[in-house]
Amino acid sequence: MNVVTYRILLGIAALIAGLFNLPAAYEKLRETCKGLLFFEPLKSLGFWILMIIQVLFPAGIFLAWVTDFFTSEPPIDFPLFVKAIGVGLSFVAFLNARTETVFLTIDIKSVYNRLIVIGVRLIAAQETRRTAQFLREFERELMQPTAMLEEGLKDLRAYFSADISLSPEEEETFLRAIDQALRETSLYDKITATQSLVQSVRRQDLFYTLQQFNVRPEFLQYYFPKEFKALKGNPIR
Structure with a gap:
């Protein structure tokens, strides 16, 4: 050789x-x-x-x-x-x-x-501000009188219960956090818990999840233009 x-x-x-x-x-x-x-x-x-x-x-x-x-x-x-x-x-x-x-x-x-x-660090420099902006605007959406916070949390409970990739311990942690959020009497604490939970939703599932909170169409259109456009011709709900 x-x-x-x-x-x-x-x-x-x-x-x-x-x-x-x-x-x-x-x-x-x-x-x-x-x-x-x-x-x-x-x-x-x-x-x-x-x-x-x-x-x-x-x-x-x-x-x-x-x-x-x-x-x-x-x-x-x-x-x-x-x-x-x-x-x-x-x-x-x-x-x-x-x-x-x-x-x-x-x-x-x-x-x-x-x-x-x-x-x-390069990833963080590119993504941190965008994620923080989304979470702040999502917080404002959840404070709207039309928001359906409890319905959204119940959908998250169904979502994490159906996720077979989670270990039993991980699933239990999510479900416990959701139940705690549903029991919260403070709107701020309930929204904070929801923001944390939403960050664990897969990107491809996030559009539907946010719909369950009844956020405004303008919010969905801004962050999910492709999904929003598809929704017009084929409504999910």
């Missing part, structure tokens, strides 16, 4: 490590950004930076590991690719390790976290 072919195959093995890390990394990012109601990952520079880091960082760690910090040349064989998959699937374990060489000590988790912060 010539040098170019060897390096290409070694690089492919390293990329496999990065690609197998993506599902877990994406799920963690999704959880981090859950409260950002209008976050569209594919349109976010921060998202793409994070995905590149989540591929290249494990790939680099894998290369450093199998080449003993680039001082040896491991054979290109089936076990090498199995190791790459293992690194990708168990990358969290690598983050909790310290990799030592004769020349330096590297705190892998610290380096990784600093890189991740870059992408998260």
Whole structure:
């Protein structure tokens, strides 16, 4: 095997490590950004930076590991690719390790976290103001005399009860929070609880959920123009 072919195959093995890390990394990012109601990952520079880091960082760690910090040349064989998959699937374990060489000590988790912060800050810079504006305007909508706060909360109870992706503990937490909100005598406390609950609704379900609170059409049209346009021709209610 010539040098170019060897390096290409070694690089492919390293990329496999990065690609197998993506599902877990994406799920963690999704959880981090859950409260950002209008976050569209594919349109976010921060998202793409994070995905590149989540591929290249494990790939680099894998290369450093199998080449003993680039001082040896491991054979290109089936076990090498199995190791790459293992690194990708168990990358969290690598983050909790310290990799030592004769020349330096590297705190892998610290380096990784600093890189991740870059992408998260870019996402926050793009999305925080938009989400905060929506929550404030939603608060004003719920204070309108035409708002149906209790009906909306009952719909949220049905929504979280039907969500099979929730663990029993998560479902119980949501239902307890909704029941507490329904019992609240303070309108402010009831609205605050509702704002928090709405942030856990999936983006594609949010339009229908807000309808159950009987918010004004202008509010829906501003934040959900596509869904509002479709609603005219095919009313949900």
